Amino acid sequence: MEPILRIKNIEKYYGNKSCLTKAIDDISFTVDEGEFVAIMGASGSGKTTLLNCISTIDKVTAGNIYLEDTDVTALKGKELNKFRRDKLGFIFQDFNLLDTLSGYENIALALSIKGMKASDIDEKVKEVAEELGVTEVLNKFPYQMSGGQKQRIASARAIVTRPSLILADEPTGALDSKSSKLLLERILFLNDALNATIMxxxxxxxxxxxxxxxxxxxxxxxxxxxxxxxxxxxQFFDKIIDVVTLLGGDISDAL
Incomplete structure (x- = not known):
């Protein structure tokens, strides 16, 4: 089976000739359809830059990124906008919900942009809300929701279009431990039950x-x-801790 995501020898530089920083140094890997992959590293390691390049927020200096059969690094303008809309789902640390829209409307927005019929939008929003356990807050505005509820609404918005790849940037960073666990269980459900590919x-x-x-x-x-x-x-957690220690990371940050 062909990998859904292929990262080939990508490099990313910032700055100019007098002050050049190499944020990504010849990274290559693949991700199969239905995989759930985490990227870890200390602050300044390049992990967020890597995600930004995959998500098309930033452009690589060298190398190529392929999602399915598309060379992401070659896309521009309307093609790039269409690719983001149809192929990618985003979950951000700070939720990025629109305060003037209800939970339902925040989720539905992604489908409206695609020009879907209202009856189909309603069906899909209710379906994904049930999958992520946020049916009870669909009619609430973000200021009326807990942090965990807002992040699950944001996750519902990311998955409702059934994108090829879901990209999550520190999704539990603004949540307490209980809300983090609940969100991660829902994300795991999306991966296991819906075969969502998650990075x-x-x-x-x-x-x-x-x-x-x-x-x-x-x-x-x-x-x-x-x-x-x-x-x-x-057991997997213990192995992760071992590598974090080897990396020279601060264990207090890892726990």
Whole structure:
């Protein structure tokens, strides 16, 4: 089976000749359809830059990124906008919900932009709201929701179009431990039950332990990877902690 995502020898530089920073240094890997992959690394390691390049928020300096049969690095203008709309789903740390729209309207917006009929939008919004356990807050505005509810509404918005790839940037970063666990269980449900392909950046080992594979980035390079396989989540968590220690990370940040 062909991987759904292929990262080939990508590099990313910032600055100019007098002050050049190499944020990504010749990284290559693949992600199969239905995988749940976490990316970990210390602050400044390049993990967020990597996600930004995959998400088309930023452009690579060299190399190529392929999603399905599309060379993402070659897209521009309307083609790029259409690609983002149809192929990618985003979950941000700070939710990025529109305050003047209800939960229902925030989720429905992605479908409205695609020109879907109102009856089909209603069906899909209610379906994804049930999957993520937010049916009871569909009529509430973001200021009336808890942090966990807002993040699950944001996750529903990301998945409602059934994108090829869901990109999550520190999705539990603004949540308490109970809300984080609930959100991660819902994300895992999307991966297991709906075969959603998910790539998540996190600094948190507990969050990463919900993934099926973890890539570790150090100084812009792919440092190591571990695969959960048949391990329990606790066993996988312990392995992640071991690598975080090897990376020279602060264990207090990882727990």
């Amino acid at each position: 998540m950046v996190t600094h948190d080992s507990f969050t990463a332990s919900y993934a099926k594979r973890v890539l570790f980035i150090k100084d812009g390079k792919l440092f190591h990877e571990i695969i959960r396989g048949d391990d329990s989540r606790k």
